[in-house]
Amino acid sequence: MNEPLYIKIANQILSDILVNQIMPGQKLSSVREYALAYKVNAKTVQRAFEYLDQKQIFYSVIGEGRFLANSDDTIDLIKDQLIYEEAKQFVRKMQTYKLSLEEVYQIIKENYE
Amino acid sequence: MNEIFSVENLSMSIGKKTIFEDITFKVYSGEIIGLLGHNGVGKSTMQRIIANRENAQAGTIVNNGRVQTIATDFNNIVYVPDVIILIPNLTVIENFELIAKSRNCNINFFESYIKTIRLTGKEQVKSLSKGNQELVQIIILLSINAAIYLLDEPFSAVDVFRRELIQKIIIDLSLRNESSSVIITSHLINEIEPMLSRVLYLDEGHIVIDKDLDQIYEQSNNLLQYLKDHFGEKVGYDNV
Numbered sequence: 407m408n409e410p411l412y413i414k415i416a417n418q419i420l421s422d423i424l425v426n427q428i429m430p431g432q433k434l435s436s437v438r439e440y441a442l443a444y445k446v447n448a449k450t451v452q453r454a455f456e457y458l459d460q461k462q463i464f465y466s467v468i469g470e471g472r473f474l475a476n477s478d479d480t481i482d483l484i485k486d487q488l489i490y491e492e493a494k495q496f497v498r499k500m501q502t503y504k505l506s507l508e509e510v511y512q513i514i515k516e517n518y519e
Numbered sequence: 520m521n522e523i524f525s526v527e528n529l530s531m532s533i534g535k536k537t538i539f540e541d542i543t544f545k546v547y548s549g550e551i552i553g554l555l556g557h558n559g560v561g562k563s564t565m566q567r568i569i570a571n572r573e574n575a576q577a578g579t580i581v582n583n584g585r586v587q588t589i590a591t592d593f594n595n596i597v598y599v600p601d602v603i604i605l606i607p608n609l610t611v612i613e614n615f616e617l618i619a620k621s622r623n624c625n626i627n628f629f630e631s632y633i634k635t636i637r638l639t640g641k642e643q644v645k646s647l648s649k650g651n652q653e654l655v656q657i658i659i660l661l662s663i664n665a666a667i668y669l670l671d672e673p674f675s676a677v678d679v680f681r682r683e684l685i686q687k688i689i690i691d692l693s694l695r696n697e698s699s700s701v702i703i704t705s706h707l708i709n710e711i712e713p714m715l716s717r718v719l720y721l722d723e724g725h726i727v728i729d730k731d732l733d734q735i736y737e738q739s740n741n742l743l744q745y746l747k748d749h750f751g752e753k754v755g756y757d758n759v
Contacts, residue, residue: 410736410740410741411712411732411736411741438694441690441694442687445683445713445714446690446713446714447551447713447715447716447732448693448694449716449732449733450713450716450732453733
């Protein structure tokens with residue numbers, strides 16, 4: 407909730423890659439196509455990709471577009487990124503409730519079991 | 520990014536009340552700008568001045584390198600008001616054709632979105648619901664090929680599904696014609712934020728914020744937060 411729009415879009419792109427089962431090496435939709443699908447400014451999609459480009463999930467070919475990196479752990483990287491983001495938000499929220507790490511851990515444990 | 524037009528030293532007052540005081544800004548190709556501010560701050564007036572529907576007392580609009588003076592200078596501007604200006608007794612297609620007589624229109628854009636909203640185009644405008652009339656008006660006017668598109672409160676009378684479609688149409692428009700720019704007024708900040716590349720915020724006759732969304736995200740997580748950080752509760756948007 408409390409994160410810049412381009413990060414939300416970045417996570418949406420990753421989540422759609424998992425849902426649509428895009429395979430390593432496969433071409434992604436263009437910035438234009440994502441902008442239309444998500445109804446967001448193309449610049450924001452561009453910014454989301456710039457953010458994701460640091461994470462070595464994609465590679466770009468000039469004139470051809472962006473592809474999902476051809477590596478065995480690409481999908482794991484995506485999952486890590488999404489889970490990390492979710493965890494970060496959860497922890498931040500718990501911090502606003504002034505919970506200690508111990509208490510947060512306890513809640514996770516109780517819910518996990 | 521090329522400069523499309525600029526507003527220079529614009530001032531306007533009605534009686535003793537100052538509406539604008541020495542407002543200057545430039546608009547570049549590819550931008551989608553949110554013109555924001557309290558109700559009554561003059562957002563719509565600003566759009567009408569740019570579209571030549573109203574005159575300011577001082578200042579100039581430089582359009583495509585020329586100072587706008589006569590009506591033909593405004594041929595690259597499309598203004599979408601927040602009231603229906605379609606002719607009620609004509610059909611959707613007849614309304615489109617009427618406008619296409621004097622303006623250069625993209626018929627594919629018109630036809631594909633009329634199809635999207637499941638109309639044939641043979642319906643009389645007056646037989647459509649208020650929401651569909653607004654949607655049809657937006658589709659027809661945005662099918663005109665132009666350099667500057669001004670939309671006044673495009674979401675005011677529509678439900679959430681139509682709102683999403685309008686968002687898509689505006690993004691599509693801006694991608695279709697990369698050398699154009701779009702300026703939208705709205706009081707629904709959360710609804711328009713995703714479409715925007717830049718924000719102009721009007722307050723007490725001045726533009727107090729002129730920033731790209733990129734710059735806003737350096738400081739705040741979203742536009743509303745940014746406005747609250749700068750104006751506190753004075754932002755006073757009730758619809759977010």
